[in-house]
Amino acid sequence: MGSPINPLERKRLNEPLDIGIRSINGLLSFAKGQRLGILAGTGVGKSVLMGMIARNTNADINVIALIGERGREVREFIDENLGKEGLKRSIVIAAASDEPPLVRLRGAFIATTIAEYFRDQGQDVMLMMDSLTRFALAQREIGLSAGEPPTTRGFTPSVFSMLPKLLERAGTSSSEGSITGLYTVLVEGDDLNEPISDAVRAILDGHIVLSRELAAHNHYPAIDILNSISRLMIDVVTKEHQGYSMRFKDFLATYKSAEDLINIGAYVKGSNQKIDMAIEKYDEMIAYLKQDIFENYDWRTSLDQLQGDYGGLTVGFRFETILRLNKNKEDLLQKDRGQINTLIQQQKDSKSFIHEVMQNKKHELNQKKRKISI
Template sequence: KGRVLSGLGDPIDGQGPLRTTTTYPVMNQPPSPLSRKRITEALPVGVKAIDGLITVGKGQRMGILAGSGVGKSTLMGMIARNTEADINVIALIGERGREVRDFLERDLGEKGLKRSVVIVATSDQPALVRIKGAFVATSIAEYFRDQGLDVLLLMDSLTRFALAQREVGLATGEPPATRGYTPSVFALLPRLLERAGNSQKGTITGLYTVLVEGDDMNEPITDAVRGIVDGHIALSRNLAAMNIYPAIDVLNSISRVMIDIVPPTQMQAANRFRSLLATYQDASDLIDIGAYKKGANPKIDEALNHIDGLYEFLRQDIYEDALFEDTINHLHQSVGEQVVS
């Protein structure tokens, strides 16, 4: 824990060699489908919008989808610091060299680094090192899972992993297919993503960022990842422009296992939150130009009464650690429900 390694697993933090004799295969096989435990338990990550509305389960794989500059790395740092997982394994694949130290010292901080292992393969390194870095990080997560721990695997970004494989594919003579991506890219994604999840011993919860090209949520990598993972968290440039951070677009985000891991009261409150927010957003043009008169539509009136509370719930300071129980109480309050103590 607390170490920074290269894409090939060598220490690069100047703290000497790794003291271990255990070896793990880098290209390991995923657990058998029938040996995987079902996802039945929530993993609080300390971010209100996620814990309340897009709850992540232990062993779930989630995509974090966003264009450039919307706050993916900052959100990852918040999750790494605040999560209730036993250990973080963080893979920075294809990042700018300048951003690595920023992430370690500003986003992750001393508190986050103490219980993390960080794997770094910067954008200037060969494509094979960037690909290997993602698999090395997954192997390290598997090692800790086999110790019976709840592991959080954070990877930034899956898009740069795909670009590295495209580079290799084109160099070996593969034909470029959708938007220049080679067929091997789409074959390699499930081999990486399927290795996260539950085994009989422990859990790996995987959060993978996807850099959405041109803010097109249907571009090939985004589309392929959405079809493999168990849910996705979309970040919105519009919310970021309104200074709502983290800019999580809850209406376009989903956790496919949420219904299995949260009580019915939380599910009902989350559905009501979404319904109120959707009603307000549908009517926002009329409201902004002053064309809507109060009393014309009871649903819009209700949404107007609650909208400040909804946006207040979505906002969270970068260094604020939201406790799971407080988040659920805040969720009920934001939709006008009585909090039962």
């Protein structure tokens, strides 16, 4: 097991890493040396997403650890998900699910040691581990065999002390290289608050949540943007990029909050200008989030399409859009004020007319009284 890095010797993470996936580059930007988790249930595309990143990233080398996977999936991942392009610059360590727990445990640490070697050579390494949950299960087996008491959902205390020992070895050091760590977490029953995913989120620098609902609607990669976060995005992108990303998420969240009303036809267009804008842009936002398995969108292209400058999609939310939205609201207010003033004037005119009629009637009545008296 490698020695831990002195925190004061670590270099700050301020350089972006191109992942080749449009939604991540634009909305969940990675930093070189960042550690992130991919949180998902079974069968929603974790391995496919890892294969896309391995093929498309501009990291110098990939170190891939398949821990506790089914034996069939190891060769399948290498041939189909990784492919020839990804395999050219990748090292794969496999410890299948039928291996003893010590072998599975050591496989994770060996992969990290290999990544550390290349980092010390000044290279930017992409370390991908599938899955951290099975690493934890292996440690649980060892802990129970050693007589440790089962605690949270049957996990032994050593599981939660072992996780930071593994995860803290990724990142930067005093050398020029970096290890960007990407760890999948197989959440039990799609519960994102189960013990392992909860502990991992507290250690890592962000997480990507894969949604079963999106996968069921053939939305791939099935990234739930609103529930995912990159804690270091603010350190590696411009303020303009951050602004576009925030507006994109804001409009997507607005649509999601009104989605039930929209689907049943209960929402009336014009009731809320922000929801109207979200409905108008929704199809383009979904198109931006989707990506074919073998497509590769570099950093510049991802940002251009987010801004709306690229010839393909037009999903940009510029300041002019916000200003136009505010102007429309002001125009509506002015129109409402005008209508109110008109009504008030009409009421005043009506009162004057009624008063005049009453005065005329009163005058006529007085005339009749005089005639009668005469």
